[in-house]
Amino acid sequence: MVVGKMKLTFQKRVKLAQGLWMLSWFATLGGAVTFALGCFLKTELRRRGEVMDNTDIHCVPNTLMIVGLASMGINYFASRICQDALDPGRFPRWKTFLKPFYGCSVFFTTLMLISVILSYIMKGSLETSLKIGLKNGIRFYKDTDTPGRCFQKQTIDRLQMEFQCCGNSNYRDWFEVQWISNRYLDFSSKEVKDRIKSNVDGRYLIDSVPFSCCNPSSPRPCIQYRITNNTAHYNYEHQTDELNLFIHGCREALVNYYMGLMNAIGAVVLSVFLLQCSVLASVRLLQTSMEAVAGQENVEVDSEGYLLEKGVKETFMEYVDPVLKLLWLNEVTPAEAKAEAGTS
Amino acid sequence: MVLLKIKFPFQKRVRLAQGLWLLSWVAMFSGAITFAMGVFLKTELHRRSEVMHSMDIHIVPNLLMAVGLASVGINICAGKVCQDSLDPTRFPRWKMFLPPFFCFSVFLTSLLLVAMILSFALQPSLEESLKIGLKNGIRFYKDTDTPGRCFQKETIDRLQIEFQCCGNTNYRDWFEVQWISSRYLDFTSKEVKDRVRSNVDGRYLLDGVPFSCCNPASPRPCIQYSLLDNSAHYNYEYQSEELNLYNRGCRQALVSYYMGLMNTIGPCVLFDFLLQMTILVSLRYLQTAMEGVIGQENVEIETEGYILEKGVKETLLETKEKMKKLLQFARVGDASAVTPDTEPEADKPATA
Numbered sequence: 086m087v088v089g090k091m092k093l094t095f096q097k098r099v100k101l102a103q104g105l106w107m108l109s110w111f112a113t114l115g116g117a118v119t120f121a122l123g124c125f126l127k128t129e130l131r132r133r134g135e136v137m138d139n140t141d142i143h144c145v146p147n148t149l150m151i152v153g154l155a156s157m158g159i160n161y162f163a164s165r166i167c168q169d170a171l172d173p174g175r176f177p178r179w180k181t182f183l184k185p186f187y188g189c190s191v192f193f194t195t196l197m198l199i200s201v202i203l204s205y206i207m208k209g210s211l212e213t214s215l216k217i218g219l220k221n222g223i224r225f226y227k228d229t230d231t232p233g234r235c236f237q238k239q240t241i242d243r244l245q246m247e248f249q250c251c252g253n254s255n256y257r258d259w260f261e262v263q264w265i266s267n268r269y270l271d272f273s274s275k276e277v278k279d280r281i282k283s284n285v286d287g288r289y290l291i292d293s294v295p296f297s298c299c300n301p302s303s304p305r306p307c308i309q310y311r312i313t314n315n316t317a318h319y320n321y322e323h324q325t326d327e328l329n330l331f332i333h334g335c336r337e338a339l340v341n342y343y344m345g346l347m348n349a350i351g352a353v354v355l356s357v358f359l360l361q362c363s364v365l366a367s368v369r370l371l372q373t374s375m376e377a378v379a380g381q382e383n384v385e386v387d388s389e390g391y392l393l394e395k396g397v398k399e400t401f402m403e404y405v406d407p408v409l410k411l412l413w414l415n416e417v418t419p420a421e422a423k424a425e426a427g428t429s
Numbered sequence: 430m431v432l433l434k435i436k437f438p439f440q441k442r443v444r445l446a447q448g449l450w451l452l453s454w455v456a457m458f459s460g461a462i463t464f465a466m467g468v469f470l471k472t473e474l475h476r477r478s479e480v481m482h483s484m485d486i487h488i489v490p491n492l493l494m495a496v497g498l499a500s501v502g503i504n505i506c507a508g509k510v511c512q513d514s515l516d517p518t519r520f521p522r523w524k525m526f527l528p529p530f531f532c533f534s535v536f537l538t539s540l541l542l543v544a545m546i547l548s549f550a551l552q553p554s555l556e557e558s559l560k561i562g563l564k565n566g567i568r569f570y571k572d573t574d575t576p577g578r579c580f581q582k583e584t585i586d587r588l589q590i591e592f593q594c595c596g597n598t599n600y601r602d603w604f605e606v607q608w609i610s611s612r613y614l615d616f617t618s619k620e621v622k623d624r625v626r627s628n629v630d631g632r633y634l635l636d637g638v639p640f641s642c643c644n645p646a647s648p649r650p651c652i653q654y655s656l657l658d659n660s661a662h663y664n665y666e667y668q669s670e671e672l673n674l675y676n677r678g679c680r681q682a683l684v685s686y687y688m689g690l691m692n693t694i695g696p697c698v699l700f701d702f703l704l705q706m707t708i709l710v711s712l713r714y715l716q717t718a719m720e721g722v723i724g725q726e727n728v729e730i731e732t733e734g735y736i737l738e739k740g741v742k743e744t745l746l747e748t749k750e751k752m753k754k755l756l757q758f759a760r761v762g763d764a765s766a767v768t769p770d771t772e773p774e775a776d777k778p779a780t781a
């Protein structure tokens with residue numbers, strides 16, 4: 086049961102080869118673009134690497150980079166094949182090369198599709214990673230004198246200002262940690278002593294946020310201290326005030342940013358995927374139609390091209406069998422060796 | 430006295446024409462890049478126009494854009510001329526066109542140099558414009574309820590955050606204006622009443638700055654109020670504190686930014702200018718060399734090319750005479766239109 090059978094006249098074959106050559110160059114560019122997008126995504130993820138707990142999400146840009154490079158190689162070979170295709174003298178040398186070429190190409194092309202799907206699947210993992218990373222960042226905000234953590238304050242401040250966000254889920258996350266270092270607290274003052282005694286861990290907790298949570302769009306100078314105390318500020322009601330601080334949490338802001346990036350990249354990668362599939366299908370059609378002509382005296386005869394000689398399942402088993410045999414062969418030989426040892 | 434005479438054998442003429450054609454394409458791209466840089470500089474100046482008082486500095490990007498566009502046109506013409514130059518039948522039609530073309534092109538190309546010089550010469554004007562603009566911005570910071578000024582606060586805040594600067598010259602500029610609106614001041618409180626009474630204009634002045642002056646690189650949570658009062662904060666000395674707020678003034682930050690931009694654009698513009706002058710000189714040589722060939726039977730003879738037929742002074746005098754004649758023609762044309770009846774009268778006595 087042949088899949089995708091097509092009759093190809095000589096003129097059609099020539100047109101197919103020429104069109105394929107142009108297409109394969111576009112697809113090479115597409116592969117380069119995929120690689121570049123992978124690099125860009127990786128750089129962006131690394132820039133905010135300090136507020137991420139794990140690097141699981143990096144599998145998406147890594148896959149994109151591998152697929153981009155592989156696609157450039159695949160399309161280069163595709164263009165060489167179709168250059169030789171119309172010359173019956175030079176075409177046979179590609180015969181043994183083609184089967185592994187198709188195997189690799191289909192593998193990497195499916196990997197392209199998988200990378201786009203991955204970028205949606207990994208959203209949950211990214212969110213968890215950011216949750217833990219931001220929680221730690223907020224916790225170590227005050228430790229500007231501890232080696233290894235001295236830049237947390239600057240990182241979190243710049244992050245909040247750039248992404249216009251405050252805290253992990255919202256600004257109240259700052260109420261639950263001590264973000265002012267003990268170095269700057271006057272322990273002889275009554276207010277400080279009261280606050281420290283008011284909780285079990287002896288932390289200086291206040292209903293205030295750092296300056297980087299302040300929203301420049303607010304008509305009023307920023308209120309960062311005693312946010313929940315309406316009497317502490319003139320003409321102020323914290324329940325109705327929406328413009329004073331940034332409302333979004335940084336986790337939400339970062340997830341939206343990265344999902345937006347990956348959506349845009351996904352659209353481009355999908356179009357490169359379609360281009361790649363059409364290149365592979367055209368190479369297959371060209372190869373099979375040229376094989377029907379090989380050995381004939383008159384090269385300009387009509388021939389049939391097809392995508393798959395047998396059905397999809399049978400072709401798949403054909404490719405997978407050699408791989409499995411390789412694996413089983415290793416298992417069989419120790420048993421054979423034992424049998425030999427037994428008989429000898 | 431011919432200026433800069435060079436002998437041109439046939440091969441050299443051909444090479445000159447080919448090289449000039451290629452160079453004119455390169456110069457066309459260079460002109461397009463100059464235009465793009467002019468557009469970029471204008472956009473950047475426009476973005477911060479709210480803190481600029483005058484638009485004098487905009488002449489630099491305007492010149493760059495005009496000359497960039499003109500240079501694209503000039504180089505297209507140059508390319509066409511040198512395409513026709515090796516064909517003695519097609520070349521003569523450019524004869525009338527070339528002298529004004531050269532004058533026009535030299536004038537426009539020198540405008541590039543003028544733009545570069547202006548970008549340095551206008552620096553004091555830019556600084557003055559920023560000084561007044563920022564002063565007004567800081568003064569109207571609190572007027573978020575006044576139409577026309579309600580975005581000053583956001584503009585100044587975002588400017589200070591982006592350029593990492595505070596105030597006009599430094600952070601003390603904020604001590605001299607009331608930047609907290611009276612809407613948010615409790616006039617029944619003693620502290621407010623004292624501050625308002627302490628100065629002639631009745632303004633609420635304090636030694637505090639907005640949050641946008643805070644430096645994220647400081648190891649300590651930002652101190653924005655009671656800056657000059659060491660006892661108001663634990664373990665704080667304002668004289669030795671350097672990281673708490675941004676040290677630079679926004680005027681200096683913006684001037685450095687724009688000068689940096691123009692210093693980057695400068696070498697590209699200079700390169701474009703040199704390229705353009707090379708093309709004009711080569712085109713002049715090609716034109717004069719080809720003029721020696723026109724009308725001759727053998728096209729492949731050696732000819733001489735020069736920049737100016739006579740010396741610089743004589744050429745200038747000649748051009749002056751030509752312009753005078755043109756102006757006189759215009760006047761004579763008017764005069765003859767006014768007195769047509771004098772001629773028949775002159776004829777009459779002869780016939781009578």
